[in-house]
Structure formats: C-alpha cells, structure tokens
Ligand SMILES: Nc1ncnc2c1ncn2[C@@H]1O[C@H](COP(=O)(O)OP(=O)(O)OP(=O)(O)O)[C@@H](O)[C@H]1O
C-alpha cells in the first residue's frame with residue numbers, strides 16, 4: 092500500500108509581468124486503490140498541479156511537499172519520479188517526431204523496471220493492450236502522438252498507463268474530446284490498471300459522464316490554486332447542477348479580471 096501526500100503546495104510560473112502564483116496551498120492525500128476526481132473552473136490550476144507533480148520545469152515550487160511513501164518527489168528529476176511510480180496522462184499529449192510508439196514504450200518500460208522486458212512476452216503484452224484499447228496495430232510503428240487525433244492521443248496515454256504500471260496516475264482530462272465508444276474503452280483501460288495494480292488515481296475532469304465508468308471514491312473541488320471542498324460522488328452531480336460560483340474567490344468574475 093502506497094500513499095501520495097501533497098502538503099501545502101505553493102507553485103508559480105514566470106510570466107511577462109513577473110512571477111505569478113498559481114498553486115496557493117494545495118493539500119491532498121491519495122492512497123493505493125483510491126480514485127479521486129478533481130473538478131474545478133478553467134484556469135484554477137489543475138494542470139499546474141499535474142505538471143508540478145510530474146516535474147515540468149516551467150512550474151516553480153515556492154514551498155510545500157509532495158511525498159510518495161514519505162519521499163519528497165519534488166526533489167527528484169522527472170525520470171526519478173516516474174521510476175518512483177508516478178504517471179501523468181497529459182491534457183495535451185506532446186508529439187515526438189521520429190520516435191516510434193513501440194520504441195518509446197519499450198524504452199520507458201526498460202527504464203522504469205530497471206531491465207528490458209523479454210521480447211516475446213513484451214510484444215504479446217503490447218499487442219493485447221492495444222487490442223483492448225481498440226488501437227490499430229499500425230499505431231505501434233507511428234511516431235509518438237504525431238498526427239494522432241485528439242481521441243487517439245488519449246488512448247495512447249492510457250496504453251502507456253497500462254503497460255508501465257505506476258503506483259499513482261494523474262489523468263488530466265483524459266476524457267475530454269472522446270466519443271462515447273472511446274470514453275468507454277479508455278475508462279475500461281483505466282479500470283483494468285486499477286484492478287491489476289491497486290493504482291491510486293487523481294482524475295481531473297470537467298464532466299460527470301466519465302464518473303459513470305470510473306467510479307470516484309472522493310470528489311474534490313479545486314479553485315484558485317487549492318482544494319476548497321471534498322465530498323463523495325454526489326458532489327460531482329451537485330457541481331453539475333450549481334456550477335462553481337460559490338467556490339470562486341471574492342471579486343474573481345470576468346469583469347473585475349479585466350478592470
Ligand atoms: N506563462 C504564463 N503566463 C501567465 N499565466 C500563466 C502562464 N502559465 C500558466 N498561467 C496561468 O495559470 C493558470 C492555471 O492554469 P492551468 O492550466 O493549471 O489551469 P487548469 O485548472 O488546468 O484549467 P483548464 O480547466 O482550462 O485545463 C491559468 O490562469 C493560466 O493562464
């Protein structure tokens with residue numbers, strides 16, 4: 092059993108107008124086997140949290156910790172974080188020209204496990220995982236995400252998740268842009284990963300429809316750089332009804348932002 096603890100995390104980015112604080116004291120604990128949904132308005136800092144945990148250099152940690160089984164991952168390089176068991180499915184997966192999916196996945200698997208997977212079992216595993224996600228085998232030879240449609244990129248993220256077997260996965264809007272069938276297929280992939288490895292999941296989403304397939308244990312509202320409310324699955328339905336108005340900081344409407 093593993094635990095990911097985010098403690099009073101403050102993060103900023105460099106902007107043309109100087110340093111801008113985005114995360115303002117985020118606190119969260121996720122255990123193995125738990126699924127947490129994170130919902131919140133555009134621009135509140137959800138992707139910032141995801142990228143900060145994964146180690147994107149643009150995000151500057153001002154203070155706070157992110158402990159994976161007691162070890163502060165914020166002190167680690169991005170590859171060390173991945174080896175420690177953290178995985179990020181990006182909101183906007185990047186295209187990597189000239190690197191085939193198959194080479195990328197095999198290299199990542201080798202790095203994370205500390206040894207190369209046996210070729211025969213690996214090919215079988217990759218083939219089966221792609222089949223489960225209804226991905227054409229031809230995708231294995233294509234460059235990572237290059238020219239993939241939005242939905243195909245999201246499938247490719249879940250393919251990585253299934254093959255790399257992390258302890259914790261952050262899924263940043265993995266459901267957005269998926270057609271109804273793809274939503275089901277991608278959700279099944281996430282649920283398989285959870286069943287196989289007691290994965291802990293942080294799922295950033297704007298829509299309750301994915302929560303019908305991937306059942307959250309806990310739902311959080313994230314607003315203005317921090318978690319402001321935590322509840323059960325019913326909180327997601329409540330948010331769909333009422334929106335985020337009651338969770339926005341004073342004076343944060345669009346008119347005052349432009350004043
Ligand atoms: N270089 C930058 N200059 C100015 N603002 C920035 C910069 N980088 C990030 N931000 C701001 O940080 C805030 C948080 O962005 P982030 O992508 O984390 O939001 P989000 O909660 O994931 O939103 P969404 O739901 O739309 O994906 C936004 O207001 C964004 O404009």
Ligand SMILES: [Mg+2]
Pocket residue numbers: 137138139182263
């Ligand atoms: Mg985002």
